[in-house]
Structures are given as C-alpha cells and as structure tokens.
Amino acid sequence: MRMIIFLLLSFTPPYLFMPLSPDDGIFISSAFGATTVMFYPAIANLLTRLITREGMGESFLRINLRGHGREYVLSLLYPVLVGLIGGVVLTLMYTKNYSLAAAIESNGGGDDVAASFLYALFIGAGEVFLGFGEEFGWRAYLTPKLEKLMPTFPAVCVTGVIWGLWHAPLVARGYDWGTDYPFFPFLGIISMCGACIMLSAFLTYLTKRTGSVYPAAICHTFIDVIMALCVLMVTGETDILENHTYMSSLVVMFLIPAVFAVPCFVYLCRKKPLPEKA
Numbered sequence: 718m719r720m721i722i723f724l725l726l727s728f729t730p731p732y733l734f735m736p737l738s739p740d741d742g743i744f745i746s747s748a749f750g751a752t753t754v755m756f757y758p759a760i761a762n763l764l765t766r767l768i769t770r771e772g773m774g775e776s777f778l779r780i781n782l783r784g785h786g787r788e789y790v791l792s793l794l795y796p797v798l799v800g801l802i803g804g805v806v807l808t809l810m811y812t813k814n815y816s817l818a819a820a821i822e823s824n825g826g827g828d829d830v831a832a833s834f835l836y837a838l839f840i841g842a843g844e845v846f847l848g849f850g851e852e853f854g855w856r857a858y859l860t861p862k863l864e865k866l867m868p869t870f871p872a873v874c875v876t877g878v879i880w881g882l883w884h885a886p887l888v889a890r891g892y893d894w895g896t897d898y899p900f901f902p903f904l905g906i907i908s909m910c911g912a913c914i915m916l917s918a919f920l921t922y923l924t925k926r927t928g929s930v931y932p933a934a935i936c937h938t939f940i941d942v943i944m945a946l947c948v949l950m951v952t953g954e955t956d957i958l959e960n961h962t963y964m965s966s967l968v969v970m971f972l973i974p975a976v977f978a979v980p981c982f983v984y985l986c987r988k989k990p991l992p993e994k995a
Contacts, residue, residue: 719769720862724879726761727854730754731886755847758854758883765858777857777930785927792923792936795977799940800947803969807948810964811957848938849930855880856920857930869921869985877917881910893970895962905963912970916940918978921985944969 731754766772782789855876863872885906888894894905923932948958948969958965 719765719771720859722768723761723765723854723858723862726764727758728883730757731883754887756850758852758858759850762854762858775857775861777853777924777928779929780931781927781929785929785932788923788926788932789935792932793939795919795936796939796943797947799969799973799977800944801951803944803965803973804948804951806968806973807957807961807965808952810968811961812952845931845935845938848936848941849934851880852920852924852930852933852937855917856924856933860917860921860924870982873917873921873982873985874914876921877914878910880917881906881913884909884913894966898963908963908967908971912966912974915971915974915978918981918985919974922981925985 859879860872860876863875866872867875884893885902888905888909889902894902894908896902898904920933920936923936924930926932945958948965952958
C-alpha cells in the first residue's frame with residue numbers, strides 16, 4: 718500500500734502538468750516547471766511517510782562521509798567518464814578526419830572549453846538539490862521497498878522501469894531522445910526505461926555502499942549537467958547531437974552506462990538488501 722501511495726503521488730503531477738503531446742502545454746517550458754519537476758519523488762516520499770505514519774526510518778539522510786570518500790569521488794567521476802567515452806564513440810561514428818585541435822578551436826579555444834567545464838561544475842554543485850529530489854524518491858524509498866518483495870537485481874530493474882516511465886511525458890515532448898526516430902515516442906520511452914535501469918545500477922551501488930542518498934544525488938545532478946558538455950568537448954560538433962539525437966542519447970545514456978552497470982549488478986546481487994536504518 719505504501720508503494721502504491723508513493724507511486725500515485727510521484728506520477729500524478731508530471732502526467733497531469735506535462736501533456737504527452739510534444740506541441741501542447743507550457744508547464745515544462747516554464748522556469749517553475751523545469752525546476753520543480755525533479756522534486757516530485759522526494760515530496761512523494763515525505764507525503765507517503767506522513768500519510769502512512771511510517772516515520773523517517775530507512776531515510777538514508779545521513780551523509781556518512783567518513784570511510785566513504787571513494788564513493789563520493791566516484792559520484793563525480795562517473796558522469797565525466799561516461800560523457801568523455803560517449804563523446805569519443807560519437808566522434809568515431811559521425812566524424813571524418815577528426816582533429817582534437819579543430820574540435821577545441823570550434824568550441825572557442827582551450828580557455829573557453831576549460832571555462833565551460835568549470836562553469837558546469839559550478840552549476841552542478843549549486844543544483845545538487847535537484848538530483849536529491851529524484852534520488853530521495855527512487856533510491857532512498859522505492860528500491861528499499863521493492864527489496865522487501867524481491868531480490869536486489871529485479872528490484873533495481875523494476876525501479877529503473879518505473880523511473881523511465883516517470884519520464885514518459887518528457888520523452889513524448891522530445892526531451893532526451895528527440896522526435897526524429899521510428900515509433901516515436903514509444904521507442905524513446907522504452908529506451909528511457911533501459912537507460913534508467915543502467916543508471917539505476919550505479920546509483921543504487923552508491924546508495925548501498927554509503928547508506929546515504931547524497932552520493933547518488935550528486936551523481937544524478939552531474940549526469941544531467943556534465944555528460945552532454947563532455948560530448949560537445951570531444952566532438953566539437955553540435956550538429957552530431959542535433960541530427961542524431963536518438964543515437965547520441967542511446968550511446969551516452971544506455972550503451973556506455975551499461976558497461977559500468979555490469980560490475981555494479983554483480984556487487985548488488987552479492988550483497989544483502991539496503992539496511993533498515995541509515
């Protein structure tokens with residue numbers, strides 16, 4: 718019952734305020750909509766606990782930095798590595814006679830590239846609370862509840878599918894995957910579910926290792942901020958993302974994270990469920 722309440726509270730606002738048609742509605746185009754959408758899972762977590770009188774046990778709100786510095790570092794390195802590797806793969810796929818010097822020059826020179834990267838770090842640090850909005854719902858509430866009903870591996874996969882379906886209104890508006898691909902928007906929604914499963918593996922790994930939601934929140938934020946920037950730095954061609962949006966997103970959001978997900982799933986399947994209290 719608690720999971721049902723949580724899911725209803727999480728899904729109702731985006732499906733109500735973000736119309737499925739990519740041409741209708743202005744909610745997500747507004748600053749208010751774009752800023753608040755990521756808070757729905759966190760709000761659903763708190764409201765569910767209040768409605769069901771569950772309390773704040775198993776909340777994962779402790780920072781737990783001592784002894785877990787490596788995981789906090791990994792939460793920053795993961796988005797950078799995925800973005801850089803994805804950028805290299807896209808460069809090999811879509812460019813001929815590639816020149817790193819030309820790519821840097823096309824982005825305004827090395828100084829501008831470095832400045833853009835530092836700016837992305839600054840923005841990401843200031844927006845960690847946005848990543849917390851989702852992670853406090855998915856990793857700190859939904860996955861632990863699912864682990865009471867099933868083993869960890871399917872729990873992570875189910876969380877990923879639910880997380881992907883939660884994004885469906887955005888996908889149907891052309892976010893992440895664009896609109897120029899076969900079977901739009903259904904293929905994009907399926908792809909988003911797959912991408913969320915792969916990303917959920919690493920985010921759950923961070924949460925399990927630390928007993929805290931914050932590394933996952935940091936990683937989630939920088940996934941949104943840094944990965945696309947790394948791709949642009951490596952390729953030096955924005956038309957790659959504009960003309961091949963679906964394939965670019967598939968590489969960066971699904972294929973590359975899938976490589977990192979394998980050892981995470983191995984670890985998760987060998988560990989006990991998330992602790993009752995953290």
